[in-house]
Amino acid sequence: MHYSADEIMTVSAARMLRNGAVCFVGIGLPSKAANLARLTHAPELVLIYESGPIGAKPSVLPLSIGDGELCTTADTTVSTAEIFTFWLQGGKIDVGFLGAAQIDRFANINTTVIGDYDRPTVRLPGAGGAPEIAGSAGEVFIVLRQTQKTFVERLDFVTSVGHGEGGDYRKRIGLLGGGPAAVITDLGILRPHPTSKELTLTNIHPGVAIDQVRAMTGWSLSFSSSLEITPAPTTEELAVLRDLEQRTATAHGAAPV
């Protein structure tokens, strides 16, 4: 079955989530992947959104982090203060699932500005809950499209810490969560090297050339000696994903021009 680069990215990200895990979900690509996982191999995945819903089971993808359906399908909805204080900082989250505007070789993330902070070329939305998700979740998955603009040698701003300067950086500065375990892109999957923590390409999606991944990375990318080809999305995965996207489009509609 034919599939797009975005589809294999979403499917690969969804496969990362084990059934029963407690997952703190960012809006956009992370939410799409987490809901795909819940609708395929991980029906008992617990989705927590920062607006307060715990155990949300939306039938369509929320446009915002606080769409009503997240609350009405949740096991419970608590205050935003409680979500961050008790549930995230309190160590109840297995997996944090984040997007990013820029990422570096140690999976540090920028979602604040492109260019100088005081005179930015592009003002991005800012931190949201990402810094504390990156700090406190048991492990972190990051999903974003891989380009020269997103995979950069040096971040314009460190909004959320991945593996910092590499090695045992997280431990040294006292971060309790495990940090990024995988970065899933439209070209492949990168994982931190066991000791240096530098992102290493461990999976390449079918039909993607190594030179293409290299060209879309702003630093000299390391490749795993046991580089694997990502299994193509199954017919079921694609059918569920497309059905979810279709339901979502019908629910939110297109803006009239």
Next chain:
Amino acid sequence: MARILPLADAVSELVQDGDQVACEGFTHLIPFAAGHEIIRQERKNLTLVRMTPDLIYDQMIGMGVANKLLFSWGGNPGVGSLHRLRDAIERQWPTNLAVEELSHAGMVQAYMAGAAGLPFGTMRGFTGTDLPKVNARIKSITCPFTGENLAAIPAIRPDVAVIHAQKADRTGNVLIWGIIGVQKEAALASKRVIVTVEEIVDRLEPPPNACVLPSWVVSAVCLAPGGAYPSYAQGYYDRDNRFYQLWDKISRSREQFLHWMKVNVLAASGPVNFREKFSNMERVA
């Protein structure tokens, strides 16, 4: 005790130029009608506080009511940028907007400290990020028991909290349900509290443990049905995701933005039930 007031009277009396104003609502129950009234009354030099500035702050900033913003995430959720916010930060239009930013957990701690009467909130956070480099008010303290290094964020104590709720009774007790965000914390941290509501009822009949703001912590309750539109009020109407997408187009150019505000907000003499007006989207253009 809260007074039941027309929204225009509440804003006129309780929101002054130069105030620190927190219009809260985490995607749900965003106080659009109250924000529009603040714009209509041409308040100036406000410090706007909000975890997630969305369309209402885009409109308020674009209309020049604010000279400072304290926030943690400023975007049009699921759609993209807030073009008026970006224009203010990137090109100082219509005025130079000072920005102070935290993370969500940082904002939460600052509101909780404000509500708790403490000078600061504390949390694990900001370590290794660039946020303390651009916000000098993010400091650190050492835990006296474990020696752990923790972040310290000064309390937020707004002059006015502005929130929208589902309903109030005739004595001004307020009931909120669904995604309740940080409204309770913001209200209890503030000197004055304006609550707009979908309806005012004889009997509130809250279930036990419900989120209720008793009348005596609220300054004014104002009837504003549809007052959260295009955000939503659980049990009353859904979020109009189409309007959020449409706003991306309306707000891209200064001229189109100003025209929209003039026709739809400034020209009105009081609160407009935007939900009634815009639920049929064909009428917007």
